[in-house]
Amino acid sequence: MRRPGIVLSGLAVAGLLLFHRAVPNMVGQLGSLLETFLPWLGLSVPVLALLAWWRRSGVAALAVLLPVAAWLFVFGGHLMPPRGSPADLVAVQHNVSDENADPAGTVRELLEVAPALIALEEVTPAALPAYTAAIPAGYAYHSVQGTVGLWSQFPLAEAGPVDIRPRDFGADWNRGLRAVARLPGGDVAVYVAHLPSVRLGPGGLGSAHRDESAARLAGLIAAEPLGRVLLLGDLNYTVDDRELAPLGDLLRTADSTFAFSWPARAPVARIDQIMGRSVTVTAVWALPATGSDHLPIAARLRL
Numbered sequence: 018m019r020r021p022g023i024v025l026s027g028l029a030v031a032g033l034l035l036f037h038r039a040v041p042n043m044v045g046q047l048g049s050l051l052e053t054f055l056p057w058l059g060l061s062v063p064v065l066a067l068l069a070w071w072r073r074s075g076v077a078a079l080a081v082l083l084p085v086a087a088w089l090f091v092f093g094g095h096l097m098p099p100r101g102s103p104a105d106l107v108a109v110q111h112n113v114s115d116e117n118a119d120p121a122g123t124v125r126e127l128l129e130v131a132p133a134l135i136a137l138e139e140v141t142p143a144a145l146p147a148y149t150a151a152i153p154a155g156y157a158y159h160s161v162q163g164t165v166g167l168w169s170q171f172p173l174a175e176a177g178p179v180d181i182r183p184r185d186f187g188a189d190w191n192r193g194l195r196a197v198a199r200l201p202g203g204d205v206a207v208y209v210a211h212l213p214s215v216r217l218g219p220g221g222l223g224s225a226h227r228d229e230s231a232a233r234l235a236g237l238i239a240a241e242p243l244g245r246v247l248l249l250g251d252l253n254y255t256v257d258d259r260e261l262a263p264l265g266d267l268l269r270t271a272d273s274t275f276a277f278s279w280p281a282r283a284p285v286a287r288i289d290q291i292m293g294r295s296v297t298v299t300a301v302w303a304l305p306a307t308g309s310d311h312l313p314i315a316a317r318l319r320l
Contacts, residue, residue, distance in 0.1 A: 027080035031087040046222035052257040059088045094272040104317030106133035112251040114309035115139045123307040124151035135168040136249035138211040163191025165209045172199040183226040202320030206243040210250035235263035246294040268292035273300040278312040291316035
């Protein structure tokens with residue numbers, strides 16, 4: 018690559034990092050696809066730096082600093098250790114996979130961080146007894162609706178399903194629940210959700226069902242009468258994806274680490290989320306692998 022090409026490439030990467038919202042979603046959801054893997058644009062920096070060194074070009078080397086600065090501006094906070102990460106309690110979120118052959122081992126891994134709340138998705142009816150048996154008696158309060166479940170060390174009230182089904186899905190599709198957790202700092206409305214998956218095909222990113230489900234969930238949370246809300250779930254969104262806006266405008270999470278959760282063997286994106294309204298998520302991190310294709314994530318919460 019010639020020097021002008023290196024300079025233009027550096028400008029392009031910096032521009033995509035800073036102005037990714039300008040990439041249109043009209044064709045193949047290209048904007049959302051970019052935002053799903055946005056942190057990985059940083060991998061272009063060492064490539065451009067090597068090309069600049071090979072060309073022995075000072076101008077090209079300076080141009081490489083542009084994407085470096087842009088990446089640090091957007092993602093630098095993920096590299097800073099959380100300042101004390103104060104917390105009233107810890108919550109854990111995990112899509113355990115309907116093919117998980119080791120429910121007991123999965124639960125043991127989750128308990129390592131002593132969570133007060135445990136949210137699980139893809140809990141099949143066949144596997145539910147194994148999870149129930151593996152979770153200690155200290156989590157006596159629990160609710161399972163469809164394939165999502167919540168276990169708590171503190172009492173749960175008003176537990177029941179919430180309808181986040183896309184219009185095209187049948188009545189047996191139940192992946193949402195709401196319960197009021199009676200926590201020491203006061204009542205919190207806890208939602209557990211598993212939004213539809215997206216598909217990457219010749220037409221781009223297929224996310225219509227996920228987006229519709231997210232909009233329905235956002236409507237429920239916007240109308241939630243309790244001031245404090247906690248959402249745990251496999252949302253099939255990263256926090257940078259613009260299509261998360263219906264939920265992202267209502268809820269916040271921490272940027273303490275990237276906490277990539279999927280796929281478990283080589284995580285490249287965090288599509289499992291713990292988010293709060295009037296509940297501050299002070300830190301989020303990924304836990305070691307279980308028998309699932311997702312990694313569990315944990316969060317420290319301030320009430």
